Amino acid sequence: MEASAIPTAWLAGLSAPGGVLLVVPLILPVVGLLLGLLLGGRRLGPFVFVLLSAGLAAAVVVAAAVVTGGEPMLYQLGGWSPPLGVALKADGLSVVLLLTSAVVTLGVAVYAQRDFRPPGARETRGSLAFWMLLLGVWAGLNTVALGQDLFTLFVALELLTFSAVPLVSLDGRAETLAAALRYLLFALLGSVLYLLGAVLLYGAYGTLDIGLLAVQIAAAHALPPSVLAAAALMTVGLMAKTALVPLHLWLPPAHAGAPPAASAILSALVVKGSFFLLLRIWFDLIPGLLDLPAAQALGVLGAAAILLGNLMALQQARLKLLVAYSTVAQIGYLFLIFPLAGTTSGPTWALSAGTLQVVSHALAKGSLFLAAGLIAKALGHDRIRDLAGVGRVLPITLLASGVAGLSLVGIQPSGGYLVKAALQGAAEAGGTWWWGLVLDAGGLLTAAYLLWFIGHALSGHGPHPATAKAPGRAQELVALALALGSLLLGLLPAQVFELISVGRVPPPEPIATAWAGAFHWGSLAAGLLPLLVVAVLVLAFGPWGGRRRPGPLGWPAVGAAGLGSAVGWLDARLRCWPVAGFSLLALVLTLGVGFAFGARACVT
Amino acid sequence: MSGETLFGLCGAALVGVGLFGVICQPGALRKLIAFNLLGSGVFLLFGVIAKRGGGALAAAGQGADGDPVPQALVITGLVVAFAATAIAIALLRRLAGLNDQGRSEGEPPPASRSRSDGGP
């Protein structure tokens, strides 16, 4: 024990309430933004890479301090204690976001060295804009992870949005500009609703610090109407920024139109920032909401997102749109944890499943978008039907997207599998079998469209892409590394998953033991076989992927074609501005009324 | 029914008008103006809460009337809202410039402008 006593003592010194360690992940991107502007586009790439490596190191040290300390780290900025001052807090949840954003941003930075390095000696528009906006996104994410004050989190969300929107329209085409404008307006609508919620909470309790508010809200035996209204407004505002169906109108064109490195950051991390605040509100600020029936509504929307997103992904003719709709679907999995948090396995179990889904999706989706970018650059287009021969030209890229696909589908030993196993377990424990059904359907459909994409890429027939420009070897390896990271997430030692329950009430059955036995080779084949069979069936029947005529097998193909066009019509309706606005208002009112009745029911 | 409560109701009404404008107004510029109305409604509510909180202190003749923390946050919020408006206006003007560019060169305006923007 002697050898390890010294580092823990050192860490304890750093992690004491006065420990300044928490400020480092905040200062690095801030100073990076300021010095980066002076440095100029030419030397900004390597500078950002060095900064991100230091950021990753700082995140690892913070993680070590939190795990060894066993309790969350607190730091009072300016020496003022809340409610007057603003505090930073690092519990298990924030450490996971810190680590994930550092890893994925570092990967994207390595990938983008080649795309955004100015050819000549002079700085170009893209080279300055991309790197500065990347630092802006990273600064926003670190502040969202560590912030403990609702208004500081609002400013961090705005920093995140203002850095993400110009990333969408970096190539300057009219479609991407329209997508960026729609994204900005809808994200601003979401953050104003969040701010309105924070204002009401301040009006009720006179503070904006999450810890103090949680104590006062828990003390009140019944949730007052102002807290219910604030919860409804903040939840819907953050759902709009997380693009949960039916508020997903801005995501597909924005994420598909952005340059590959930017769309990887947008899909993997930016969308998770606002979801992270949702976790803070539902699990830290007002945990009473989880027992209300309104939590089921979030689960229903998540299930709708899984089905709609996957079915739409099947119909896309372009690869980037397929991956963007896959993001819409995977966000649905995140929202399944709210109904399952009320079951016997307890909120921390569901929270750890949700956090693992954040990490595994960030890695897998980042890798998939990078791979899609490489394919689009090599072939000059990303029409799935003309991807024939890509397997020969870009073997590593295709391997990366295949491995990422395995994690998205949820094949062992990937993180996706652990999430599905945990959610299935929680669903059976709570007796709510239908969530399990949705999970299986989602897995099958994901397998279908990934097989559709990889099948086309591997098929030999079709013109050999003679003019394919070979991408940088490093770019392919980054995509593969992220994909492997997501795949091998399940092999991590079980104690790592205890990290998430630091600072929370431990679940009845410790996560480590439950998930230790989750992975064994025997059940791999059992899990894989039905998946492949059903996926091939879906592909054989449906006219998916823009085929004109339905499949060869008569009436089931016609049915599938009908379903496809119906889903397409529904998505087009949901994604026009007035209907999205209407669903936003309807959600605010239904959640508000749902909370009100739920709160009154559990009081009497 | 003190003055602050009146402004509180006015703030809530502004939020309603702003929400309606953001959703129903055709054209991004009109939506942006409605968004600024919505933002000013939220800040007005924050100001009312600040004024309600400050009464006791002012009565005691010690500090200024009104709670300084929400007032400081509203100032920060106003600057953030201005930055948001600046980005949206720049996007809007660039988009309009490109579309006029497109129309003046005779090529049809990009498909996404004419019909509903459901397509990719």
Added chain:
Amino acid sequence: MTSALAVDAVLALLIFGLALWINAARTAYGAALGFMAYGLLLALVWVRLAAVDVALTEVALGAGLTGFLLLGAAARLAPDASFDAVGVSGKGSRFLIALLCAVVAVGLAAVVLVLPDPAPTLAPLVHANLARTGVGNPVTGVLMAHRAVDTLLETLVLIPALIGIWSLSSDPDWGGRPGSLPDLSSNGPLTLLAQVLPPFGILVAIHLVWVGAEDPGGKFQGAAVLAAMWVLVLVAGLGRAPRVTSQASRLLLVLGPLVFVGIGIAGVWLAGAFLAYPEEWAKPLILAIEAALTLSVALVLGLLLAGPPVADGGGVEPRP
């Protein structure tokens, strides 16, 4: 006291009516003009709510600079220029959405009425801790000391916003000067105004920043006045915006936040916490930060108004 209540009632009705008129205005140009008047009225409400700092910011930023942006855009855009040609055409759907918005507003009003009237407040706490910040104005104390991280993040938000606007130019234009400002140099009276007003404007801005420590005022208000004066000079053609790649303007852009972060980091050793100020040096440090921030924020606000760079020809339409 009923006369004060009558004034408040008239003001509230006027603002609500003006907001409805802005929504119902026929043209975007009319709506932008209405919004500027709306901003001025709102500043009166802030004075009635005893928040003079916020009234100054609302006038300078809300009515002034935002109005300038909206007016400039409304003048340049074709009336139907919209990213989604599909407005809400159906009368039925418009009414339905209006009904839902009304329900949200009524719910919000009900919550406002239910909120505790002597609202729980931090005013006594701020008043007690104000002496340690060395600053007399409680709002400046909160902005610069108690919640310094909000102000730091907020000045930081302006930099990606500016970079985002600069990124909306086309690649060959990089290195040019921002070109979104109208060129009215041929107009005699405006040139006169641009020669007479700025000196007074600069004096007022400096006064605002200096007095901000003790009475209502502060750096954002001063910076907004400075930015307005600079844009007036640019519009009158008496000066030219710096090139996007000019190192001097970038240094000034970054100076304020760098000073703020530098003093914040120094606070870890000098005063025991990040963004803390040693007791006896608090006021001079805060004033130094405010002075540096005023210059940086004024430049950023001016450049946000000046828009993305265009080719050196100045008035040349940006090529895709």
Added chain:
Amino acid sequence: MSLTLDLFTVAAVSLGAVFFLAGTLGLLRFPDTLSRLHALTKADNLGLGLVVLGLLPQVASPLGWIGLIAVWLLALLSGATAGQLLAGAVRPPEWARLTAPGPGKDTADD
């Protein structure tokens, strides 16, 4: 002494209000932009001047006087410039050559 000052303030401010009313009436009733500009810049500036004059005795410190007068001068300067700008934008082209005199014929433009 203070009674007469208060009386003076009430008289001056109400006179100023009357001028403001006249200016607004002009804005609503006059046919075209140029005459409306005329009404606005003249009446309102005079109204503001009277209001400022009326308020001077109420303000204790001389710094306050300078502040009030500075507000009035700023209003005068910006009002005049804005008036010139608007008039320049609205002025019919034939006036430029000063050959064909006559009132503005563009009554239907605004």
